Amino acid sequence: MKISECAEWAGSEGRVSGQLEFGEEDHGATLRRVWEQCLHLLASKVPVVTFETYIRPLQPLSHIDQTITLGVASPYAKDWLEKKSVNAIRSALEFHLDTTGLQIVFTVLTREQRPAPSASRKSDATQIALPLDSDSEESPPPVREKSSPVPPVTRNTRPGVRKPEPKREEISIPSLPLNERYQFDSFLVGRSNRLAHAGAVQVSEKPGEVYNPLFLYGGPGLGKTHLMHAIAHQIRVARPEARVAYVSGEYFAQHYITALKEHATETFRKQYRLVDVWLVDDIQFIAGKEHTKEEFFHTFNSLYQSGKQIVLASDRSPRELNTMDERLRSRFQSGLIADITPPELETRLAILQNCCTREKVNISDDVLLYISSAIQSNIRALEGAFTKLLAYSSIMKLPINEELAQGVLGEYFIEKPIRLRKVTVQEVVEAVGEQFGITPTAILGPGRNKDISLARQVAIYICRELMPESNTSLIGMAFGGRDHATVVYACQKMKLVLDVDPELKGLVLKLRKSLQ
Template sequence: KEQIKSRFLNKMNDLLIETGFGTSIEIEVSQEIKEDVGAADRAVAAAVPARLSLSRNGLNPNYIFSSFVVGKSNRLPHAACLAVADSPGVAYNPLFIWGKVGLGKTHLMHAIGHHIETTQPNTKVLYVSAEKFTNDLITSIRNNTNNEFRSRYRELDVLMIDDVQFIAGKEQTQEEVFHTFNALHNSKKQVIISSDRPPRDIQGVEDRLVSRFEWGLVTDIQPPDLETRVAILQKKAEIKNYQIPEDIVLFIAQNIPSNIRELEGALNRIVACSEFNSDPMTMENVTVWLKDLLHDTRSGPVNIGLLQQLVAESFGISMEDLLSPKRTADLALARQVAMYLARNKTSESLQQIGYAFNRKDHTTVIHACKKIEALLKTDLRVRSFVDNVVSKL
């Protein structure tokens, strides 16, 4: 039981919440399986009583405000969600949160639900995916239980519908969402909606619904910056009791710039590879373990992590040495070239570039840029290194 909980419970919760079927899983073993059980059918029968208990409100116990990392990219939606959680039906109604996949929309919605349930225990809260809402509607039509369906959704105090873009082109689902929205909003009940795009960009959704989605507050979550990505990884590692070296955390944050789910997936992968293979968590090992993810970043926007990789390869040095405080001539030059390219090929600030190289003072970056600019005019070797890296972008 304990091994299943430690290795699989969080993943099971996450998978269930993605499918919209509720998430608070508890594992109980009602009967211990003895080693002398001989027949396969008896062994299976003995295992069946293990019971899963799902929360009826669809809330994931891991998604709470205290585990959400706030940065520049999500400060406004986070503040809006706190306001709604404190005063449901009053602050912003409806609250519409949009942003690309894996940026924290679902986390914030669940956090609102948990906060309301804690501070207002008698409040009826429900989180569903738009797909689950649609499936419930189809089931009610098939079983002739439309009244029960409508009562369930229209007698809530707080309704959260995730990934509402799923209802595009589904006329009957949109009809039910429309009337459910009206019933709740007219009763001053809170409605919270998420999507991967703003309301007016959702093709195939009726104008009357789009208009209602925009009645309250529409706010978006942007991809996190480097510092926020590092903080997210540190928080995830803390929650899961992972021991991850700081340079590895920074390396992952630099190379997976846009998606929090991918960040967490990379973190889980390196921990699993390290444990299963009994290998140390070195930069070289991590680069191999995350090879497919790192390769994908090369086809996307240029980022500091990619430039560091290419410079390290070009100079024939390791990432550890590039990011270390060592001051040998070749390492110092490689570091300065990487800083120069980061300044000229990315939109990161001097402070962010310095942070990516474990340098607290951004004047180091200014000095590096000036030095490489001067060397490019006179030193063919330096020019060759820079051209080689740029040609691989």
């Protein structure tokens, strides 16, 4: 966000009177007051989940010369803020300090620096409407704090000496293994999963304090398990002492049946009810099992009342779990419910590009666009198609191109038939002109206006990509009699520009898809 936009903030919100200058009072107190004003401004200008997850928890640490340092809770939050929100934060601070050119630095707080959480805070939120449009996210319901008994404080006989905490009972934690690849850093965020991702991040940073329970739902292969593993990984790293149990609904049911057969139900209950974080995947599995549901209900209640974090995942929403007891469904709906839908084209394409980076292979955008356009249902199928194509290419010693992709993947993976038709220069020029607001005559003409030149280079580049049978001289002739060298230059320049301009790259991919 630029400084000029601050004028709009002032106009819509009313400029905060009495802007503070450092030197009027203690620097720390002044910075905190300025930061509080910034929070009010940012709360109305950024998506609520972004604000609650990343911006509100920031701690103002120092203001030295033109550098302001803000403390963050984790390395992941630091990376996210540097990529997504630093400009908005800078603009808000510059507005309230009546200055320009501020440098914003994020630093990860030590555990001692983090503010102490309120005693046994729990989210008592109601269900949220969940539009996943990138420009519109509903506000999470207010978090109401519940009081819980606070153990008496034992005074130390010597100042500065803390009485050792009683050793926690040693128990065997029931948990399935976690996939090391399933981290927050490797989870690609798009409109289809933004709320679920933000809720998972906040739960991992403040387990038991917000969004409890967190209920994720969506079809298979969309990333629910990835997020649950990422939560468990993050908590285990940040809080090594925490007891984290990740199980599936089937695992819980089988474990309970075994405990009944072996007359070990007390041990079973102790194992589950003494955990700090409980993650249950595929909860729909226990829906029709009466005795298992009863045990699950009491385990859920015990953990919830103790302020322990609960995360659940299902292939359908709580309302659609028809064979689940109403008392369980109502508890599932008491926290944050976030659905994950099939990823949009841009996210599918980014997933494939991520696969290329991970496997250290170069695959053309044409092939990636073909696969991501054809496979739309889930991420698992998308990655499976990529793996199959890579394996076939390696075994058969064949280069990866669209023809190979169609031959190898068509029978098994292609969900939406794609007809790759021949296009003409005129079709390309008209499509580009409509997108850029420039007439085809201007694109084909001699004009050297910056906007016209860019549109012309985009059109030439797309023609070269979609019309490989046409040589550069023929394309040049179609563009007002331009020569071979002009076409080659335009294509080379566009490749360089697209590598550093994701917005233009997305536009070019959109045009290519519409033409194909």
